[in-house]
Amino acid sequence: MKKLKCFMVLVLIMQLNNSLAQKKGVLEFPKSEDNLILTAPIDRWDEAIPLGNGLLGGLLWGEKNTLRLSLDRGDLWDERTNGEPEWWKKHTYAKGVELINEKQYDVVSTWWDTPYNGTTPTKLAAGRVEIQFPVDEILKDFELNLASAEGIARFQSKSIVKVIYSATKPIVLITIKGTSPSAVNLLSTMDVFKKGKVDSEESSGGTTEKLGYPDAIKGKSKNASWYIQTAAEGLEYCVYTQSKQVGNETLVAVTIATSTEAKDVLNLAKRRCKSALDQGYNAVLAKHKGWWTEFWKKSSVRVPDAAVQKQYNLVQYFYGAASRTNAPPMPLQGVWTADSGSLPPWKGDYHNDLNTQMTYMAYQESGRFEEGASYINYLWNRRKVFQDFAKDFYGTKGLACPGVMSYSGQPLGGWGQYSLSPTMSAWSAHLFYLHWLYTADDKFLKEKAYPWSSGVGECMLGLLKPDQNGVLKLPLSSSPEIFDSSPQAWLKPNSNYDLMSLKMLFLSLSEMAAAIGKTSDVKRWSDAATATGNFHTKADGTLLLDAITELPSSHRHLSNIIGMYPFNLITKEGGEKDIMVIEASLKDWEKKGTSAWIGYSFSWMSCMQARVGNAEEAVKNLDIFVKAFVSRNGFHLNGDQTKSGYSNSTSRPFTLEGNFLASQAVQEMLLQSWSPTPGKLNSGIIRIFPAVPTKWGDASFTDLRAEGGYKVSAARKNNKTSWFSITAKNAGFVRIKDDFQGQKPKWNSTRVQFNDGIYEVNLAKGQKLEALF
Template sequence: MIKNMRLTLGLVFAGFLSGSLQAQDLKLWYNQPAEQWTDALPLGNGRIGAMVFGGVNREHIQFNEETLWTDSPRDYNMPDGAKYLNDIRQLLFAGKQKEAEALAAKHFMGLKSKEEERAPWVEKVRDLASLKSNPSAAKYNDSKWKTIQLPAINGWETVGLEGLDGAVWLRNSFVLPDDWAGKDLVFDLGKIRDHDFTYVNGHLAGTTANASDGRMYVVSADKLKKGVNHISIQVLNYFDKGGLVGYKDTSRPMRVYPKGASEQQAVILSRSWKYMIQDDDPPLVGTYQASYQPFGDLLLTFPDASKGVSDYKRELDLTTAISKTTYVSKGVRYTREYFVSQPDQCLVVRITSDKKQSINFQAGLRSSHKQSAVRVIDPTTLGLSLQVKDGALKGESILKVNAIGGKTRVKNGQIHVSGANEVVLYLTAATNYKNFKDVSGDAAALAKADMEKLAQQSYGSLLNKHLNEYQQYFNRLSLSFGSSSESTLPTDQRIEQFAKNNDPAFAALYLQYGRYLLISSSRPGTRPANLQGIWNDLLTPSWGSKYTTNINLEMNYWPAESLNLSEMHEPLFDMIEELSQTGAETARKYYNAPGFVVHHNTDIWRGTAPINNSNHGIWVSGGAWLSTHLWERYNYTQDKEFLRNRAYPLMRKVALFFNSYLVKDPATGLLVSGPTNSPEQGGLVMGAAMDHQIIRDLYSACIKASEILNTDGELRKIMKSNRDRLTPNKIGRFGQLQEWTVDIDDTTNKHRHVSHLWGVHPGADITWDKDPEMMKAARQSLIYRGDEGTGWSLAWKINFWSRFKDGDHAWKMVHMLISPAAKGGGSYVNLFDAHPPFQIDGNFGGAAGIAEMLLQSHSGYLDILPSLPSALKDGEIKGLCARGGFELEMKWKDGKLSDLSVLSKAGNTCTVKYAGKELKFATERGKRYPIDSALQLIK
């Protein structure tokens, strides 16, 4: 009787919570089409990603396929790096950091991809005599040149020259002010990627070969003339961003002014420039790792919709993963619906109207890849084929147009639809990638097979399968922080108002958007979400849009377990298994060590060697940090089979590496990591707090796992010994948590990385329960570091302040994260996180941080509302997960807990703490336990 009553009360409580939560309007919406890529709305099924612009007369849907990358399977490892390991260590122990970095740069970095000699090409494009006329000449006729807006901080690729590398001429002019006559002028052009030859009136003003140097050339008065003066720049861009990129501080323009005069008296050169492509085939540049690539664009042109448009709206419904664009044109209401189906592996676009025979448009495909072509398959079908430049991967996409009523025909490589009642478009995409070692797939056959599966299905069937598959994940968690007047505003206006007004409901939407993005970019069976999830429109994306393992990749998965999306973690675990193979070679060749190691980046080919530069690219804890995600999965699910068969074998390999890698510090006798660094500052060192915290957590997890599984008794002793001998956390002379083994922290340092606080979050090396003084020192470090930061850094700080149990400070960081994108972070119009540029990790870290305010379980108990901000005084949540195998529903009013219910998934003993009270009780698997506000079980 009591047992049945308990179950009934639990069900009633669950229904009570869910009833009001279902009324939430979880939509991003706007009153105008997207102008920029970061205005567009993202869709995805884990493999295919799409960005919907919602244009009226021209719809643009940019799409990706997760396995389209540059490069090919290859060996990333220096074959004899281990020969230099001891020398590097000895130099670092002796305080000779620069010498150690120089030695490491020469012998310890990874191998680059194929590289070609530059000199012959440079000589060819610099032979101006071979041109019909000299573009540097003042009287050169550039009337037929095209124009481009410069500077472009993210490269000319973002302003119309996508995919362009090579030799390009840029020209502009200015009128010399009368009072500048006889004066030398300063031409302040900012940075130019990569090598420039800058001329004024045909005279060489300067040349610089380093892309990271600012250009500030002085031109003598005798080279200038009254009236119009001409500037010509030959830019040699070998790879990545090209052209005049100006300054990181975009408020500082390119300009020219008299030498010695105030810069405010300048003529501004940030404007439209003319350009001419001289040569677009530069020599290959070797890269340490590959870059994620865009696939193509689906373009729809609606000739009837150019005038008289009203009642426009575009939206993304998080509850259905469907985007919609609606508008009225000439009295007819048009509706477009878009989704990417996981069950049917396709992008679907449905176009309808409220008047028959009124749908008229043209559909076409294109790609920014130089080696790409569109072909007509039949009167309703187009194909797009592409080859990644100098890489192993090919892509194939098929577009099928199914019109009900009207006429469909092909003209000029496009599908023309006229007089239709309804139209459904299907797009499939595939590559020849099979795995990180095998590119023998048949992209065309895969894309065709996916399309053929759609032939016998109705739109309704596709839609229902999509909804059922997506909502099985999304509907697990419901959340409400109440309503506000701002809830009626379009999302772009709401972002602008969020920091100024109290709009807690927007934070709830942001959390659910993070869950939406994780489901959309990381389904079981796919590759993990990269720096941009699965969304990227550039051939040369920032940081390659790859996987940075010194926080960014891991942050992507912080919400997976706590926000009830455990399956979305699977792609990361698949990656770790692949990295254990490539990382084993790196461990052997660089450290003569067993197990495996991952340095601070990887890509689709699972490179694990050091990259970029020895002052930040030799960081050894990527594999260890990733392995903590395996342990977290077990903590949340209590799945012993997963622990036995998947998690512990991988964790164990990383522990074996560190057993071999750690060395004794001659100054202290304690074990230290090294060579390593504290990401991404301070240079190459022996010993960093972050490393030691991660390794300590790794050892503790492996020790506990081996005890649970009753295995590896001797190895357990070694791990315990190493853990106890690791250099401990230290409090420095400023009361701060030291970032390194020596007390050299700079309290004025405002770097975005706060790596030495890893033990506070996401780790559990430093907690209020274990060591309050160390927690205070960590908090002091964060105070010194400051609140400002790029997007993902702001997200991390939300989690830090939540762990410090300062909810109002954490809420301040939420305000900074959800603010208009600026030079130091925030959110774009579509709520994408701004590093800037876009990085998706801040979305995931921010979502996890908001949850961390409501529940913490890293100290072995359920800590209820530990960091509730005063702004979130009322709220309720259903489906929030905790370590130990628990799922919670709770409600609070006026900042105080009113209702709590705990579902036990594993049958473990549950300990709950709230407001100085503690409740401990035994549980049975599958049962729900209602608890009142006094922290008493409801019988």
């Protein structure tokens, strides 16, 4: 009888396997209906078709018979310090603490805020190419083909222009068919300034002329034109364009070469363009498409909302277009610096009080680790700069990255409460921790994640001192960007933001130390996490700003509730107290309203609501973001562009973090894998469709990543999970939360156990677990 039962079980498993084999997740490349299609004219750079290859970036736009391609390169920076060189060595953190305790706020503000008020340091644009066509050629529309990363411009005559930023070479190639250009003009940044009208909202750092550069050296030959710009501190760059006629097709090649690559920038640029033209568009396109095919194979998502789907795919495209392993990471505007004669909004810098962290928060689940490694490698490669900054400014061992910094890692200053807050480094360290969790790469953990993050831990411990109750406190505390730069912004240490950032850092360090066998470090970091004390709440659980200060009104930065998201310190699975804190705090934020919010506030709140399981609130905030806070080309514009009252701000400056938060919000609704006990090794739990709104009744995803390196695919029909699979990268114990609305999964394994609402099973390396409902 036992043999018969075993045989029947095996038959059932075989039948289930056959059934599952027909329902496996299939990767979906972006469809034509997901493409970005814009009717001509496009007469603003921030509404243009965005193109790029990580190093080079471009914006395709124009009107009537003029086609423009705005040019950018990620490492074009003017690093000149505004004011006294290395001012942070003289006006140190310790001196600031002393003066703030004496209430000499204006002195400290002058020290730390003034350096930001100059023209430099700043990101630089690289001019533009303008292609003139016969007067009877009128632009009809523009398109971004997401699958092939091609920019397309169509004319009413059916003539067509296609543009690629080669995915494999630092070259731009343009093909023109059906007509011939009457002129290909190359404009330097100063030419653009003289020709254009500067938008005051885009010129927080001033205009190009304020840089004081000598005139660009311009050159021209029969089929080529170029300019060589001498910038600051020895930087020289050449922008070069060359044309070639091949039958009825006109080819135009463009590149930007810098003195960091070669002494003779002109010769390097010439060689690049000649090589591309000799190969031809189709040959370059073939390699380019091959790269993008592999990019789109990483994962895919499908939701039944066209606007959200388009935004999700576009933002994933941004990772491929604007971020690469060995290229500069994305600052505020990525590789799409303002092309209006102005310097970019907020100098196009690296803001670490939200922007960089949130820009690099959506790649982990989508498996775009090579693109995400751009920022990780950037931080790692500047560790000596950050070690010096910790020593020179904070007076500690370890390392710290400035809250606002240039490409070199130089502190830019600004509102001192945030631009020089030490805990911004703790938030950056969180990205190393997440990269390890999602890649399950123990070599990366040992060689980069733990060394960099523990360096931050050393700096924090050097600043923290026990109070009379033994609770570790910082000398100064703040909460981005509450009370702006007023004296009131110096909160009572530790603010909830600082406390949550520190606690998450120490818990993650304890977990990472356990994973690499550093037993003594495990206790050290765990003890430090405990010693930071409890979060500050009212009696009803509402999170305060610090021990005594309530959130006074609507605010853009969700800093005092960061412990809910992206940190998993306060969770819906953390017991009655956590649930009380979540409900009271979100109710408080709702009561304060959204009048002071900007675009990223809505996409961050969407992530936050999804994390705590509030699906309808999550999608409501996401929908508002997509509707009101993006330009027609998908870029996040900070203010409410519809003027519908979602926010008092209707400003236009473009930054990227809101886009990436929106992409992550979609992923948070579909898949989560955080641990309810952070700091405990191998304690993550996979949650499939944890916060899907009713209107997304049919949804699916393929090969999203979960903590532990798992690949997860799933389908949902009629508001219920219908199938999922989990593939293990390494051997390990996988836990899956029962969020299946009373449905019982039919497994392809007999070893799955069910304990306290969690399905558990050991998987071998490469093994796939599947379930059907």
